[in-house]
Amino acid sequence: MGVSTRAMAESAARAGYAVTSLDAFGDLDQHRDVRALSLPRDVGLPFTVDAVVDAADTIESDVVAYLSPFENHPAAVERLARGRVLWGNDASVLRRARDPGVVSRTLRASNRWLVKPRASGGGHGIDWWSPGDPVPAGSHVQPFVDGEPGSIVFVANGHDLVPLGLTRQLVGETAFGASGFRYCGNILAAGEHAASAVRVARELTSEFGLVGVNCIDFIARDDIAVPIEVNPRWSASMELVERTYGVSIFGAHAAACTARELPTFDLGQARATSGVIGKAIVFAHNSVTCGDTSAWLGDTTVRDIPHPGEHIPAGRPVCTVFAVGADFGACHARLVARANRVYETLEWWASVPA
Secondary structure: OOOOOHHHHHHHHHOOOOEEEEEOOOOOOOOOOEEEEEHHHHHOOOOOHHHHHHHHOOOOOOEEOOOOOHHHOHHHHHHHHOOOEEOOOOHHHHHHHOOHHHHHHHOOOOOOEEEEEOOOOOOOOOEEEOOOOOOOOOEEEEEOOOOEEEEEEEEEEOOOEEEEEEEEEEEOOHHHOOOOOOEEEEEEOOOOOHHHHHHHHHHHHHHHOOEEEEEEEEEEEOOEEEEEEEEOOOOOOHHHHHHHHOOOHHHHHHHHHHHOOOOOOOOOOOOOOOOEEEEEEEEOOOOEEOOOHHHHOOOOOEEOOOOOOOEEOOOOEEEEEEEEEOOHHHHHHHHHHHHHHHHHHHHHHHHOOO
């Protein structure tokens, strides 16, 4: 359960589990063995954490796993876990790992500042802050660290971990319809800043007792990974690792949660077979009603496909695009080119009379 579950549900189905997913979209391109439910379409309610938990009470299952934004709602995670086994970090871990005061102890000093919601995700609600300005209720101030945004993906068993991948994050890029600090994708990195990022992940795993798959966002500056946020759940970048290295992310998650077993995966020895891979979320410039999106089903460069006739408001995600390139620059250029083709399709749909 989460706002967008397609990738995690697909990984779980490939690992041999019987999967029901519940999210905000119920995308068209679900794995054939996943029972994919959309809260708006199948339940008739807008996506909220409380509505998802209520709907979950009607779904029979042995195990529950969550995605964003449940890391910000430990009480909801407690409700989800009642009568089921929870595969993931429990509410007590979330309350500590998502405490910005604890995480910020590792940050360096800075003369520029950001104001950020405590229950944040995807870069929403982040803005510049000046000393003396009021801090909105439910927000906190964080030093701005100038550098390259990245993340480390890893699987943990409460005290140890195995790194699975590092990425360079795409943030606020107008080429994908984003702005400000809004997350809009990742490109799998070749191991830059790996040693520093792994040290950070080990420290925070030990501090919080993290289990299963997790992600830590950081800013790379002077070959140091400065942590800015702990995401103690499945993250959007994980399917890039699965696509590139062939490791079952959900399988690793399940083994770590049930038996505290870690995979024999060596990130330092892992090699991509087809270049650098990346993904980008394409946001709508204008409101649009989708045409025949089934034409995208056979295209491996586009996922999270909306249903035909679905209305997408301006600023909301349309789909996710993928690309492979010889290096970061080539991969990024191909992501932009693929996004442009999506925008051309959206313009065509908007020009066709209803």
